[in-house]
Amino acid sequence: MKRALALVVLCVSTWSYAAYVLILKDGTRQIAKEKYRIKGKNVEFVTTTGTLRSIPLVLVDLKATEELNARDFGSAMPLDWVDGNEVLPTPTPTPSVAQMVGHLRSGEVAGPVQSVQPTPTPIVAFREAKYPDQRVDQAFQQGLESYHLYLYRTSQGTQRTYLFLEVQVNGQKEVSRALQAITTTYHVIAQGLQKDDQAARLPERVEILLLNEAGKEAGVFRISPADAEELATGKVTPEAFFVQKVIF
Structure with a gap:
């Protein structure tokens, strides 16, 4: 199985976008431009649109976040629509x-x-x-x-x-x-x-x-x-x- 996993990594495409994935304890995810910062009881990060956001530390799954971003799969493609708490331009809907x-x-x-x-x-x-x-x-x-x-x-x-x-x-x-x-x-x-x-x-x-x-x-x-x-x-x-x- 390890061989299969290694082949998966070798066969996939790489992308040039820079981003960092933040995983919350409820399973949802946020896409940031770079790694978060812990400030007091909050986690601060900059969204892909350049907005500084703050989330209570108790809501963030730090272990899962670190494990995901340590996999060295390259960076995430910035998806502005992921940042659900921001007012964003209406995306072009995926066709039915x-x-x-x-x-x-x-x-x-x-x-x-x-x-x-x-x-x-x-x-x-x-x-x-x-x-x-x-x-x-x-x-x-x-x-x-x-x-x-x-x-x-x-x-x-x-x-x-x-x-x-x-x-x-x-x-x-x-x-x-x-x-x-x-x-x-x-x-x-x-x-x-x-x-x-x-x-x-x-x-x-x-x-x-x-x-x-x-x-x-x-x-x-x-x-x-x-x-x-x-x-x-x-x-x-x-x-x-x-x-x-x-x-x-």
């Missing part, structure tokens, strides 16, 4: 699934387009039950963070052998980046586990729920290792993958 598919089918995606799959039962959604293999779960989390996607949560999927990933995305480019991150991580972990004769630990399927900045559905997917390989190895583009694999 129907709008995006219609737009892509208008001629921007080359090659054959498969028919859209029906809505699965039970629904793809976050569950209180954790995925049974914690290290595999953590590997996917590190894969997302390697692509500077920090607003996510994981759980067991609709079956015990399925892993669920919920990722917040801001715009169509982040939809594509999230799909690239997840499929690359899935493919690399699959290769690592197979080399270590531990293929049984690989999730049978990965279920994905992408949410836009308004908290609305931006894409639902249930992918297999073979599906992940297609995008991870460049056989299809993220846009074509979206159209072919999205579930209504």
Whole structure:
């Protein structure tokens, strides 16, 4: 498994944006320009918009914050909309699934387009039950963070052998980046586990729920290792993958 984790780090893209992720005890995250400062009973940091903010120290998970930022995955992409307590310009909403598919089918995606799959039962959604293999779960989390996607949560999927990933995305480019991150991580972990004769630990399927900045559905997917390989190895583009694999 360590080999798979190492491969994840080696295979991901790097970004030139400078930022620092602050994790609160309620699980929410804030994006800062640089590391926070402790001043009395408060934690002070400068947001990506240049505003000085202060949060009570008791609300900050310092251990989780230090561990995340020590992973050396590069810096986070500044997402202004993360700073929920500030008055920010209204972002351009991520298109709905129907709008995006219609737009892509208008001629921007080359090659054959498969028919859209029906809505699965039970629904793809976050569950209180954790995925049974914690290290595999953590590997996917590190894969997302390697692509500077920090607003996510994981759980067991609709079956015990399925892993669920919920990722917040801001715009169509982040939809594509999230799909690239997840499929690359899935493919690399699959290769690592197979080399270590531990293929049984690989999730049978990965279920994905992408949410836009308004908290609305931006894409639902249930992918297999073979599906992940297609995008991870460049056989299809993220846009074509979206159209072919999205579930209504």
